[in-house]
Amino acid sequence: MRYVVxxxxxxxxxxxxEIEKLAYSSTWPASSxxxxxxxxxxxxxxxxxxxxxxxxxxxxxxxxxxxxxFPLSLLARPQPQQPPEISNIVGFAGLWLxxxxxxxxxxxxxxxxxxxxxxxxxxxxxFDIAYDIGARQVTLEVxxxxxxxxxxxxxxxxxxxxxxxxxxxxxxxxxxxxxxxxIMSNHYRERYFHLTQALAARLAAEEKDKGTDATSGTAQLx
Ligand SMILES: CC(C)(COP(=O)(O)OP(=O)(O)OC[C@H]1O[C@@H](n2cnc3c(N)ncnc32)[C@H](O)[C@@H]1OP(=O)(O)O)[C@@H](O)C(=O)NCCC(=O)NCCS
Numbered sequence: 001m002r003y004v005v006x007x008x009x010x011x012x013x014x015x016x017x018e019i020e021k022l023a024y025s026s027t028w029p030a031s032s033x034x035x036x037x038x039x040x041x042x043x044x045x046x047x048x049x050x051x052x053x054x055x056x057x058x059x060x061x062x063x064x065x066x067x068x069x070f071p072l073s074l075l076a077r078p079q080p081q082q083p084p085e086i087s088n089i090v091g092f093a094g095l096w097l098x099x100x101x102x103x104x105x106x107x108x109x110x111x112x113x114x115x116x117x118x119x120x121x122x123x124x125x126x127f128d129i130a131y132d133i134g135a136r137q138v139t140l141e142v143x144x145x146x147x148x149x150x151x152x153x154x155x156x157x158x159x160x161x162x163x164x165x166x167x168x169x170x171x172x173x174x175x176x177x178x179x180x181x182x183i184m185s186n187h188y189r190e191r192y193f194h195l196t197q198a199l200a201a202r203l204a205a206e207e208k209d210k211g212t213d214a215t216s217g218t219a220q221l222x
Contacts, residue, residue: 001051002050002051002052002203002207003048003049003050003051003090003118003121003203004048004049004051005046005047005048005049005121005122005125006046006047006049007044007045007046007047008033008037008045008046008047008092008094009037010034010037010038011086012047012086012089012092013030013033013034013037014030014082014086015047015082015086015087015089016033016047016089016092017030017033019089019090019091019092019108019109019110020092020106020108022110022111023108023109023110023111024108025170025171026168026169026170028106033045036094040096042096042097042098043094043095043096043105044094044095044096044097044126044129044133045092045093045094046092046093046094046122046125046126046129047089047091047092048089048090048091048092048093048109048118048121048122048125049085049088049089049090050088050090050113051088053084053087053088053090090109090110090112090113090118091107091108091109091110091113091118091119091121091122092106092107092108092122093106093107093108093122093123093125093126094106094107094126095126095129095130095138097130097133097135100134100135100136100137101135101136101137101138101139102126102129102130102133102135102137102138102139103138103139103140104123104126104138104139104140105140107119107122107123107126107149109122116203116206117199117202117203117206119149119152120152120155120195120199121199121203123152123153123156124192124195124196124199126138127156127183127192130183131183131184135183136182136183136184137179137180137181137182137183138158138179138180138183139177139178139179139180140153140158140177140178141164141167141175141176141177141178142175142176142178143168143173143174143175143176144163144173144174144175144176145173150176150178153178155195156180156192156195157180157181157188157191158178158179158180159178159179159180159181160176160177160178161177161178161179162176162177163175163176163177164177
């Protein structure tokens with residue numbers, strides 16, 4: 001398996017923040033992630049790793065090498081070098097469980113790793129947690145302009161149920177509030193089963209096309 005999904009740890013936070021900066025226009029400080037991991041019993045966060053990433057010491061991403069000439073490279077990399085098990089993180093996501101509702105708080109993949117099914121892999125990892133902890137519905141907010149994320153959510157049965165006006169403080173944009181149906185229903189479970197089967201086949205096929213020896217694309221949540 002090339003891509004694996006693990007629980008986020010404190011050591012992962014610097015890399016998560018690097019990806020967050022590339023993915024979002026406004027970001028959380030490291031202290032927010034620390035609080036979430038250490039003090040919030042309702043919070044569940046995961047990171048997605050590329051186990052075949054060829055590590056370039058001090059590099060932000062596999063395609064980063066040579067992107068910025070000296071001395072800008074120094075400015076662009078204030079972080080201390082990260083060990084391989086941290087720098088191979090390519091996505092992250094999280095949710096809160098409130099009563100029987102799972103509220104997705106964040107989900108992002110590194111820009112170099114988009115359109116490969118990895119956002120979907122993260123979303124299914126969150127659904128697996130939601131099932132494990134007994135959630136019946138999953139909800140989230142998404143920018144009205146974020147049609148890419150909305151497409152992903154529609155695929156997994158989220159529907160618009162309302163709008164939070166001027167929800168995003170950086171530009172005053174509205175948020176769509178999206179909800180799934182009851183994820184414990186037979187109808188949804190069947191849909192989810194087919195979606196995860198298709199995702200596993202997609203990830204496995206992509207690996208085969210690349211000539212790697214991956215045998216399955218499903219996530220292993222540790
Ligand atoms: C949203 C995000 C996580 C999707 O990640 P990704 O790894 O590219 O997604 P996947 O490759 O798994 O694609 C899953 C689905 O998303 C939708 N999608 C992905 N890229 C898309 C694009 N360029 N145009 C339209 N829909 C797209 C499709 O429904 C796709 O399913 P399909 O492949 O069957 O068409 C990623 O774009 C991201 O990190 N965005 C910035 C952060 C963000 O906006 N997070 C959501 C906050 S609510």
